[in-house]
Amino acid sequence: MAEYDYAQAINDARAKYEEIALALDTDRLAKEAADLEQQAAEPGLWDDPEHAQKITSKLSAVQSQLKHLKSAASRIDDVETLVELGQEENDAETLQEARNEVESINKDLEDMEIQTLMDGEYDERSAVVTIRSGAGGVDAADFAQMLLRMYLRWAERNGFKAKVMDTSYAEEAGIKSATFQIDAPYAYGRLSVEGGTHRLVRISPFDNQGRRQTSFAAVEVVPLVEATDHIDVPDSEIRVDTYCSSGPGGQGVNTTYSAVRITHLPTGIVVTMQDERSQIQNRAAAMAVLQSRLLVLRREEEAKKKKELAGDVKASWGDQMRSYVLHPYQMVKDLRTGYETSQTQAVFDGDIDEFIQAGIRWRHEQRRQAAAEEEE
Template identity: 60%
Template sequence: MSAEFEAELKDVAGTLAQIETVLDLDALRADVASLEQEASKPDLWDNPEAAQKITSQLSHKQNELRRVSELRQRVDDLGVLYELAEAEDDTASKAEAEADLAKLRQEIAALEVRTLLSGEYDERNAVVTIRSEAGGVDAADWAEMLLRMYLRWSERHDYPTDVYDISYAEEAGIKSATFKVSAPYVYGTLSVEQGTHRLVRISPFDNQGRRQTSFAHVEVLPEVEEVDHVDIPEKDIRVDVFRSSGPGGQSVNTTDSAVRITHVPTGIVVSCQNEKSQLQNKAAAMKVLQAKLLQRKKEEERAELNALKDGGSSWGNQMRSYVLHPYQMVKDLRTEFEVGNPSSVLDGDIDGFLEAGIRWRKQTENA
């Protein structure tokens, strides 16, 4: 085996060994066995919400275990395959082994990112809110483009999504949208997307064809669970009901089933109109409100901690630029990660940005 190939293979195998240690494969196997036992109970689906959580966790942990095991097998096999190709002086097989090693390095690096998600809420589902900011109708259109980008990203990964509410703008696009993405560790993954996203392009809404800069804000929260104990007294909320509507005011529901909840002490307003039942919409809106209050509590605690530390790291508000004119580029302003194909990014290909963001955050925390 060539010294260069052997050194690279050893490096990749070492990274995988570190991942195996962090994931604790024995504990992972025990979790899978326990969840399989839970999933086989005859009364599992008496509580659909709990059943869905168990089956989702089981599927995720089985896939994670399978993924690590397959990577280990490929690493172990690759050295043998390369030695055979060298012994037979098979140039084509050696080139194939080198290509496989490069692919393995990428896949193991992607798995390594998952081990960096160790925050308190990282393994939860994510509740994402997108709001148009400065830029008028272009900003509303930009907010809708971002909504599509995240829904397409979720679709690429087979992550279920649930759109709670969309507030449509008058001319085009949306004022805001709130949706949930359900998958293990999706909050930790998407949390690096929080901040202001900037778009530069020739405005399709300007009859003089001028360049326009518009902004939209992305907020990412962890879905609340029963253990969070976010107490919201009834006297602190105002509940309004209204008729669900689509773009242009088109009615999509003939009853006042949509719900808007205002948290009076903080002024936080949330709404939900995707369910047919007013009770279901109220329950979904309350979960979003709890997530926002939980995030507010976390921010207050973080601010106090940063004050004690005499400052603290800040991500800054504007975090990514998408330029469609005069050149084509998407660049993250924190990580410096960039690509020259905005169309692919806007179609949901954002994994590179997510991985770079997660690594950057970990480095910032350790600095």
């Protein structure tokens, strides 16, 4: 076994750090932090709580980036000193400690590197995610609920604010659909790689003969619209229906018609919302989600036109993107990136960061190749 090259490992870490610092532009981040601090200090900031929340959240994210960059640079210098000390004293324990620290630094640098790859138009925004059960009957509805729990647990593990906006429960078990919002910087950049068809293979707990069942669920991820997006939705293009909210098995039925269903007539897009107690609040939330979906639709149409002009129309990469196999073996595998793990329970408990990071790297490479083809 080759001897561990401490000098090379530290040089590699420093080179990666410098590359990340250049990509993130530390001077720009510092200037942005100063500007946000000034906005956060304005006396009337909290007169508009929604705007204030955006400013403070963005400030926290930028300050966190700067802190991590500064910490990484300091840790690289410190571990270099630690290696010198260990080698001078021929202290195996100190050298092992240094090696562990180098590996820890590299992992943190990989996490920061992911930030540099989220350079899409809407990647910085919060995300609105909708999960729908597909083929597979009650197993599919149960699978959709498993995915909902998985993403909510992922948000909790990362300290992201999550809010379930609408849930349609299936009759026997699970859910027909659910929509939730993740409020965090780059939530859309992260979760957009989760969009597509997810497949579950297992022994069905709902089959008294214990047969293996394959079921499907669709995950849709859109960026949260902002006031500057200018998505105009005339009243003549929508139909608004109101109804009583309800929970699983008819529990928690609201006696007022507070739930709202908005149908966008030109596209057939339907959005339901029942989380808020007020019909007005539910209508506003439903309109925001509708506008988010129309924003993505507009972007997809623009991208399709560009590809047609280039004479290269490809199928969407999002379909059939991940398989969760619980029988006859344990494996979760992303079919685009090839990343896989046998820790299926950990995945369903929200441990999906490695899948997301692999997806972001894969997407960045797809974008790079597409840009190179356009230049040719």
